[in-house]
Amino acid sequence: MTALDIVEEDPRWADLDLQTRAETAIVACLKHLDIDPDASEITILACDDARIADLNADFRGKPTPTNVLSWPADERGAAQDGGKPLPIDPDFDGMLELGDIAISYDTCAAEARAAGKSMADHVTHLIIHGTLHLLGYDHERDADATLMEGIEIEILGKLGLDNPYREDAAQ
Template sequence: MIEEGDWETIPDAEGLARKAASAALAVTYEAAGDFEATVMLTDDTHIRELNRDWRAKDKPTNVLSFPAPEMPGATGPRHLGDIALAYETLVRESEEESKELAHHFVHLIVHGVLHLLGYDHEVEAEAEIMEALEVKALATLGIADPYRDMAA
């Protein structure tokens, strides 16, 4: 769902999001089964509101994930939850980090899906697991390790 932002600068954003989500699922134990998630492409203004209202952080961010509870007895694909991405932050980060815009978009979708599956990066050990899964998923799509140049 495109709400706000200049998202047409990413050709076939929907197709890329599907490939990214599939790659994230394929590198986790969740690979079996049918899944769905909602992806909202928006702008910094709206994501700032979401971040403020849901995380008490009054600033824009690149991606937010809202995991959905598993519904026992539900039929059809399991709804994992919702992901929101902010266009201006995505563009700014890709420029600052010299990353291809579409590659950074795919990375954030992978990151968001992993959050929907319960992965996190608040603790160093968890961050290492999550980052390794991201790198593995991105590699299946021909995208280089986004963390390789960030080691200091």
């Protein structure tokens, strides 16, 4: 992936090698969907709960921390519940500007502990989840959620990671 920019506001992210982890997750996601990773641009803000709570308040009206937020460069959501998102149009130089992701260390670490999984595996899942949002996938409607979760499970499986949506996944 040639155009991945990571801004690490929280120094705790350095121990996770977020650059490598994010590249692996994003490339797996894009290749799974037949999108050229080398022509794609994504920026990731690696922050803490205070910063993501501010962003969540500003952009979603929810003044609480969350694990991951995504801002697609363009609205690509499917009109029909369970439908495929709109295709991505390259910009003038052939690049696919996908958008921005913010991810909170505090919430990710707490969720990983609660689910009994490694922080690395959980972050991989959330980067894939955020990337799918950039591509127009969502989970607000039932069929959209089923489609998005199915894609996440397939990509995670290819990376050797468990299905995070299994009933017993948090035990």
